[in-house]
Amino acid sequence: MPKISVAIAGAGLSGLCLAHSLIRAGFAVQVYERDLELHARRQGYRITVDEYGIAALQRCLPPHLFKLFLATTSPTDETSYFRVTNQKLGEIFKLTFKGDSSGIDLRTPRQVDRQTLRTILLEGLQDKVHFGKEAVRAESASDGATLHFSDGSCTHVSIIVGADGVNSALRKQYLPDCEPEDTNSWGIFGRTLLVQNGRSLVPSPLETSGVFAMGPSSRGFFFTTMKFREAPQTAFSRFGVDQIPPVADDYVMWGIVLPRGQSPEHQEKLSKEMLHRFAQEITQDFHPVLQSFVERADIDCTMAIKLRAAREPSSWPVSRVTFMGDAVHIMPPTGAHGGNTALRDAALLAEKLEAAAIQGEALEQAVSSYQEEMSKYAFREVEASKVMMKRFTIKNPLINWVMLCAIPWIRSIANKPLTTELTYDGPMISKK
Ligand SMILES: Cc1cc2nc3c(=O)[nH]c(=O)nc-3n(C[C@H](O)[C@H](O)[C@H](O)COP(=O)(O)OP(=O)(O)OC[C@H]3O[C@@H](n4cnc5c(N)ncnc54)[C@H](O)[C@@H]3O)c2cc1C
Missing domain, CATH: 3.30.9.60 (D-Amino Acid Oxidase; Chain A, domain 2)
Structure with a gap:
């Protein structure tokens, strides 16, 4: 059976976490990161992991x-x-x-x-993570998907995962009514x-x-x-x-x-x-x-x-392009759930894709089941974080x-x- 190929846009917490699991399960994975290196921006904060x-x-x-x-x-x-x-x-x-x-x-x-965790997550993936590659657009077809980059290049794969954070370029294209509220x-x-x-x-x-x-x-x-x-x-x-x-x-x-x-x-x-x-x-x-x-x-x-x-998408069509983490469910840091939810997404998506590969199921079915399950817990966390922020202000x-x-x-x-x-x-x- 040919390997299932996955392009992940964004080498943040969820993107790198997903990459590890899928590579261990035998998928062909490449991660594309916009920044020129892992610590290009000093993100001097710690996160609570639950x-x-x-x-x-x-x-x-x-x-x-x-x-x-x-x-x-x-x-x-x-x-x-x-x-x-x-x-x-x-x-x-x-x-x-x-x-x-x-x-x-x-x-x-x-x-x-956070930076230490990201460094640990990069370990072993150095040859799979491509820095300075900004994803700008994706096309989904019945047999796969194409990810386009700002330098004019593109890659064709079985499935694309948008883990490109709060300003996700791919979300703007696929979930236009889901732009985060201020x-x-x-x-x-x-x-x-x-x-x-x-x-x-x-x-x-x-x-x-x-x-x-x-x-x-x-x-x-x-x-x-x-x-x-x-x-x-x-x-x-x-x-x-x-x-x-x-x-x-x-x-x-x-x-x-x-x-x-x-x-x-x-x-x-x-x-x-x-x-x-x-x-x-x-x-x-x-x-x-x-x-x-x-x-x-x-x-x-x-x-x-x-x-x-984030705003919950009114409908989330199933295709060969899906999303994880802040790209789809950004929330205020009150409550300390954004990163945990992003990591949870990575584990859930990995589980669904790996099961589909073993059972020979269509990838769309795995994506559909992932999107449905994830939406339930993720948007609950978004609401809880908003409520907590209001209470504190x-x-x-x-x-x-x-x-x-x-x-x-x-x-x-x-x-x-x-x-x-x-x-x-x-x-x-x-x-x-
Ligand atoms: C101050 C602060 C404190 C926080 N504390 C907590 C906490 O205690 N607990 C918790 O659970 N969460 C916390 N969070 C939230 C948490 O950091 C995020 O929810 C988490 O990093 C989201 O992970 P992610 O993988 O979705 O996105 P990110 O980790 O943001 O990764 C996205 C990656 O995509 C890259 N990218 C962006 N655009 C593109 C593009 N077009 N093409 C390719 N790559 C692209 C970015 O450079 C980045 O590397 C906190 C956030 C802040 C700001």
Whole structure:
């Protein structure tokens, strides 16, 4: 039987994950990536991987790469928290996640550095991933599909998978009514080395916490710590991976969410330095611990993102071109589900295509079953992320007062207030 050939547009999380599984199952796979190299853009953020993301990676990756992934995630032995606070870190409520001291319960969510994960995903695929190849258009026929690139070249394959992210060129062609809606919010994200001058920037009560601090005027500040269970360099050499890990040290990932009216014009086009300066200005009324993350950030990792949410396609015709991940179901990062859902898609599509190949079924049948199943869980996550973002950016002044003033005050009487334990003992933050 001739090999089934697959062209994947986009070497992001889902594209690379799918490629591993299909290659192991005997498919002929090529991945086409628009960027000139893997780390052409510094995407300095970590992601929370949950049971779906972990299960997908376990299914798709060769066992040694899955173990390497686990080795470079954050430790899971301590109890962790998601805290919602006001801008001065007065606690509104917290969610508690039980630790797993054995480290083997794969349902326990953990943090992973996105660039490190992508480097692990590239391992073994170096000769299958073609950088500098921007997919612009696809044609589907009954016997296969053709993917066209911006350099004028094209490739003919059995099936094309659009994993080309939020601005997917192929989605615009195949699902024109599915262009993401604007949530009218922006995010500025950054990364800051955790230990500076021999001291951790995160006070010990918050070491194992993700924190969302709700500020005035619907502004919010999020941070969490990315600690590596094993130093990436040691783990990479232990598993015989020759690539250089892109990140060496633990860091704090922070993000500021703000309504569109409060962002500068053309925020996406600002230089990193201007963006960083702006981030400092708009966080002046937040707790000094939070300000210190911005103040001491790696400026080169600062980025601005318009937060968008997918629209479910009114109809999704089955063809030899299908989609995964942000290309079809972008969601705001509130909830931490975008990447996990993208990885889940990759595992599901792999399962459907591999089963079709074994049973000699038409590929269209596999695509149809994948699209139907995926739409159900993915658009549920999109809605949940939108709802969570609205809850964190409340506009009603009365509810705001209750959330930001009354509840933290009542809690501070009932419990020891968090802020009395948070000392910022670095140099004074300069007020500009
Ligand atoms: C700050 C932030 C924090 C986040 N935190 C979390 C989290 O905690 N948990 C979580 O699950 N998710 C999180 N997410 C979301 C997550 O990062 C994305 O959902 C995930 O990366 C989507 O994977 P993907 O494979 O669909 O797309 P991507 O990983 O974006 O990959 C798309 C790839 O396609 C390439 N490409 C684009 N256009 C073309 C083209 N025309 N031709 C060829 N290649 C192209 C791009 O260069 C890119 O490499 C976060 C996102 C942000 C911004």
